[in-house]
Amino acid sequence: MANDTNKFQAIISHCKEYGFIFPSSEIYDGLQAVYDYGQMGAELKKNIKDYWWKSMTQLHDNIVGIDAAIFMHPTTWKASGHVDNFNDPMIDNKDSKKRYRVDHLIEAHAELMEKDGRDDEAKGMLNEMDRLLAKDDFEGLKKLILDRGVKCPISGTSNWTDIRQFNLMFATEFGAVSEEGDDNKVYLRPETAQGIFVNFLNVQKTGRMKIPFGIAQIGKAFRNEIVARQFIFRMREFEQMEMQFFVRPGTQKEWYEYWKEQRLQWHLSLGLPAENYRFHDHIKLAHYADAACDIEFNFPIGFKELEGIHSRTDFDLSRHQEFSKKKQQYFDTEINQNYIPYVIETSIGLDRMFLAVVSNSYEEQDLSTPEKPDSRVVMKLPAKLAPIKMAVLPLVKKDGLPDIAREIIKDCRSSFRCFFEEKDAIGKRYRRMDAIGTPFCVTVDYQTKEDNTVTIRHRDSMEQERVPVSKLKEMVLAAIE
Numbered sequence: 001m002a003n004d005t006n007k008f009q010a011i012i013s014h015c016k017e018y019g020f021i022f023p024s025s026e027i028y029d030g031l032q033a034v035y036d037y038g039q040m041g042a043e044l045k046k047n048i049k050d051y052w053w054k055s056m057t058q059l060h061d062n063i064v065g066i067d068a069a070i071f072m073h074p075t076t077w078k079a080s081g082h083v084d085n086f087n088d089p090m091i092d093n094k095d096s097k098k099r100y101r102v103d104h105l106i107e108a109h110a111e112l113m114e115k116d117g118r119d120d121e122a123k124g125m126l127n128e129m130d131r132l133l134a135k136d137d138f139e140g141l142k143k144l145i146l147d148r149g150v151k152c153p154i155s156g157t158s159n160w161t162d163i164r165q166f167n168l169m170f171a172t173e174f175g176a177v178s179e180e181g182d183d184n185k186v187y188l189r190p191e192t193a194q195g196i197f198v199n200f201l202n203v204q205k206t207g208r209m210k211i212p213f214g215i216a217q218i219g220k221a222f223r224n225e226i227v228a229r230q231f232i233f234r235m236r237e238f239e240q241m242e243m244q245f246f247v248r249p250g251t252q253k254e255w256y257e258y259w260k261e262q263r264l265q266w267h268l269s270l271g272l273p274a275e276n277y278r279f280h281d282h283i284k285l286a287h288y289a290d291a292a293c294d295i296e297f298n299f300p301i302g303f304k305e306l307e308g309i310h311s312r313t314d315f316d317l318s319r320h321q322e323f324s325k326k327k328q329q330y331f332d333t334e335i336n337q338n339y340i341p342y343v344i345e346t347s348i349g350l351d352r353m354f355l356a357v358v359s360n361s362y363e364e365q366d367l368s369t370p371e372k373p374d375s376r377v378v379m380k381l382p383a384k385l386a387p388i389k390m391a392v393l394p395l396v397k398k399d400g401l402p403d404i405a406r407e408i409i410k411d412c413r414s415s416f417r418c419f420f421e422e423k424d425a426i427g428k429r430y431r432r433m434d435a436i437g438t439p440f441c442v443t444v445d446y447q448t449k450e451d452n453t454v455t456i457r458h459r460d461s462m463e464q465e466r467v468p469v470s471k472l473k474e475m476v477l478a479a480i481e
């Protein structure tokens with residue numbers, strides 16, 4: 001692979017070609033930063049979700065999971081600070097009175113430059129834009145717009161206002177009648193966390209939970225992102241896997257360190273290489289946090305945030321207490337005290353985790369020999385995450401071999417996902433299974449009829465061994481546990 005940009009493009013194409021990810025509503029040319037998961041992608045995504053859910057809930061006595069609604073009372077978002085602080089920059093043209101998202105405006109200008117054959121210049125401008133956006137440098141962005149002669153497509157002038165903030169939440173209307181004003185306005189949640197905070201006491205009381213304890217949740221979140229050109233890295237509709245861990249005030253530092261370590265170990269337990277991970281400690285903290293870091297992953301677009309660990313103090317529960325006028329306190333029988341718990345949050349994007357797993361697994365291999373050129377694309381997915389665990393392939397379509405293959409599948413399919421294929425030469429079928437990351441291919445041949453053995457082929461080494469049919473299920477189960 002020539003470079004990481006090529007690798008990223010190759011992964012995007014591969015995801016489409018093999019049914020992992022499609023652009024949303026593609027027949028209408030897609031919708032920017034929105035994607036659909038295909039038949040393979042949906043399985044892989046679900047397996048990641050299940051792995052996270054099990055590690056949080058089943059493997060911790062003191063963490064339970066919930067599934068809160070996407071719509072929440074609008075005051076939730078005033079209390080959380082999202083109405084006032086969750087913003088992105090916009091600019092107005094004084095002649096046309098038209099308002100633009102700064103990134104859209106610059107991107108449209110870049111497209112014009114590309115049409116003029118000024119590709120490098122356009123790329124340079126977009127990189128500069130991303131750099132300035134990341135720093136909230138609005139003066140720098142306005143200067144970029146003026147220096148590059150960006151014009152309003154309607155008035156044709158560069159008579160721009162200063163850049164102002166614009167809220168990233170998607171709003172819609174509740175109820176049958178659309179009325180003027182904000183009365184009916186509800187938001188599509190921009191994070192799942194608030195669904196946990198507003199249910200803190202419901203869960204604590206009904207579950208008889210004692211601090212420290214956690215509430216986990218997986219669900220959709222929506223953000224009207226402004227930098228949205230990075231495949232599923234930054235989407236407008238995405239999924240989060242979040243856990244809020246409620247602790248006694250004063251103990252948050254040790255729990256923060258605990259969860260940093262736990263979460264890194266979770267990633268490594270999937271067999272993802274440690275060198276692809278690093279912590280990035282936040283120097284500039286959000287107003288609600290007393291410590292925060294990102295777990296960064298080495299994506300083909302560089303080291304970038306995959307997960308956030310935040311020590312959120314008692315900010316969220318205190319704000320909900322203030323706005324709802326309902327006490328959000330816990331009585332700690334060990335110290336005979338009432339308090340609003342402090343919270344350590346672990347928050348990972350499911351789609352970003354998907355991208356991390358896929359980009360780490362994707363390999364183009366040259367298998368040429370002096371006699372014959374050959375290559376393969378293999379997805380070395382962790383076996384427990386692979387969409388299909390075992391393909392069963394009759395060597396030929398006759399002489400009862402397909403029936404034996406189907407019998408093997410019948411015996412295994414309730415334990416793990418199997419796949420039957422009889423078309424094409426066996427080598428071609430192996431390649432197709434490599435491309436979707438199937439860890440085991442089982443071939444049924446004439447010897448199977450004689451001694452009830454099959455060959456099992458290991459995806460990564462391509463080694464094959466002869467094993468009794470009766471051993472197959474336990475071999476696969478051992479690899480995916």
Ligand code: GAP
Binds near residue numbers: 232305
């Ligand atoms: N509740 C805290 C919170 O939402 P965040 O850092 O804004 O914190 C947490 O988001 C995680 O959600 C990120 O680390 C990232 O993995 C994922 N995420 C955030 N915005 C995303 C987007 N637009 N597309 C895909 N994933 C996103």
